[in-house]
Amino acid sequence: MDRLAIVVPCYNEEEMLKISSEALRGVLNDLVSKGKISADSFVMFVNDGSKDRTWELIEEEHKAHPVQVFGVNLAGNVGHQFALTAGLITAKDLSDVTVSIDADLQDDITVIEEMIDKFHAGNDIVYGVRKERKTDTFFKRTTAQGFYKVMELMGVKTVYNHADFRLMSKRAVEQFSQYKETNLFLRGMVPLIGYKTDCVYYDRKERVAGESKYPLKKMLALAFNGISSFSVKPITMILGLGVAIVCICILAAIYALISYFTGSVVPGWTSLMLSIWFLGGVQLLAIGLVGQYIGKIYIEVKQRPRYNIEKVLADEQE
Ligand code: UDP
Ligand code: MG
Numbered sequence: 001m002d003r004l005a006i007v008v009p010c011y012n013e014e015e016m017l018k019i020s021s022e023a024l025r026g027v028l029n030d031l032v033s034k035g036k037i038s039a040d041s042f043v044m045f046v047n048d049g050s051k052d053r054t055w056e057l058i059e060e061e062h063k064a065h066p067v068q069v070f071g072v073n074l075a076g077n078v079g080h081q082f083a084l085t086a087g088l089i090t091a092k093d094l095s096d097v098t099v100s101i102d103a104d105l106q107d108d109i110t111v112i113e114e115m116i117d118k119f120h121a122g123n124d125i126v127y128g129v130r131k132e133r134k135t136d137t138f139f140k141r142t143t144a145q146g147f148y149k150v151m152e153l154m155g156v157k158t159v160y161n162h163a164d165f166r167l168m169s170k171r172a173v174e175q176f177s178q179y180k181e182t183n184l185f186l187r188g189m190v191p192l193i194g195y196k197t198d199c200v201y202y203d204r205k206e207r208v209a210g211e212s213k214y215p216l217k218k219m220l221a222l223a224f225n226g227i228s229s230f231s232v233k234p235i236t237m238i239l240g241l242g243v244a245i246v247c248i249c250i251l252a253a254i255y256a257l258i259s260y261f262t263g264s265v266v267p268g269w270t271s272l273m274l275s276i277w278f279l280g281g282v283q284l285l286a287i288g289l290v291g292q293y294i295g296k297i298y299i300e301v302k303q304r305p306r307y308n309i310e311k312v313l314a315d316e317q318e
Contacts, residue, residue, distance in 0.1 A: 154234070
């Protein structure tokens with residue numbers, strides 16, 4: 001039977017902790033009684049340097065439920081993506097399969113069962129995907145959807161309307177841990193792992209207690225980080241712009257020369273006109289070209305795994 005670890009990053013979640021713990025233990029008990037996971041499955045709370053009593057509460061929960069509630073205390077606030085990574089990598093050594101979920105229970109915990117079913121059906125990664133965003137404010141909804149659109153435009157492959165509520169098998173987390181990059185953007189990285197994947201759909205609820213730790217500023221930072229950690233398209237766009245301006249320069253040159261020979265220009269206009277366009281175009285072209293090399297360096301520096309083997313069929317005898 002598979003041991004499940006539910007990984008929950010927590011930052012200043014004192015209002016939510018007991019509620020989350022109870023709800024998630026309920027899920028564990030239910031799945032254990034249905035024989036879908038082993039009895040030593042657990043919830044792992046990762047305290048991301050909270051300033052409130054979150055860690056004390058995690059300790060209390062662990063004392064009250066030593067088998068079902070585990071805790072990881074990070075030395076300081078490192079942000080959701082790193083906290084989640086710390087939790088997943090710690091949990092993978094203790095479990096066979098992990099599910100990551102936010103502490104605020106906005107994601108529907110009842111679909112965890114469906115995730116486990118899909119895991120048993122042979123999927124290594126199961127994404128939780130939001131059906132609608134009825135409960136989000138208009139602002140949050142449009143900005144979040146704009147976020148997915150921009151990511152797509154920039155060539156970052158993400159699963160639409162999927163945040164960080166997902167199931168990952170032990171080997172998927174192990175492969176994920178091979179991605180040594182420091183600029184983490186989990187939603188872009190997990191699809192790179194490969195393996196068989198599936199989705200479960202649910203309605204996102206409102207936060208039960210406490211408030212969002214993702215204000216617009218953090219959301220914009222996440223989006224920019226996502227693009228700049230995954231795509232060299234912005235650099236290619238500069239190169240494209242350089243090429244376009246050099247083309248315009250040629251047109252401008254023809255126009256300026258015609259004007260010059262038809263004698264309808266102020267002295268000095270032609271040379272000034274041509275140098276502005278020419279230099280601008282050449283500079284952008286050169287920056288774009290240098291950028292192509294920087295883009296390559298950037299990809300090399302990440303040292304991402306070049307491939308991930310799913311299965312090898314070979315002659316078993318020695
Ligand atoms: N979180 C974290 N570190 C941070 C900010 C947030 O671990 O620096 C956690 C937070 O406790 C929650 C999850 O990340 O479990 C998602 O945050 P939140 O619900 O505030 O984001 P939203 O749902 O509003 O996008
Ligand atoms: Mg939330």
